[in-house]
Amino acid sequence: MIKKPYISPSLFSSLSDMLNPSHPLYKLSDKINWEKFDAAFRPLYCQHNGRPSKPVC
Numbered sequence: 116m117i118k119k120p121y122i123s124p125s126l127f128s129s130l131s132d133m134l135n136p137s138h139p140l141y142k143l144s145d146k147i148n149w150e151k152f153d154a155a156f157r158p159l160y161c162q163h164n165g166r167p168s169k170p171v172c
Contacts, residue, residue, distance in 0.1 A: 134141055152171045160168035 136142075149171050153168070156171070157168045160166050
């Protein structure tokens with residue numbers, strides 16, 4: 116049985132380099148309006164007590 120060689124990710128590679136761009140969920144992520152989620156979640160976090168909101172994407 117021939118196995119595929121394991122390619123370890125580089126220290127400097129990004130997450131998008133490790134993902135399959137032809138996967139349907141990968142393609143869907145480009146179609147989602149992530150700013151809308153950021154705006155909806157922003158009021159749930161506080162800038163003044165150490166819990167600022169983080170970007171969704």
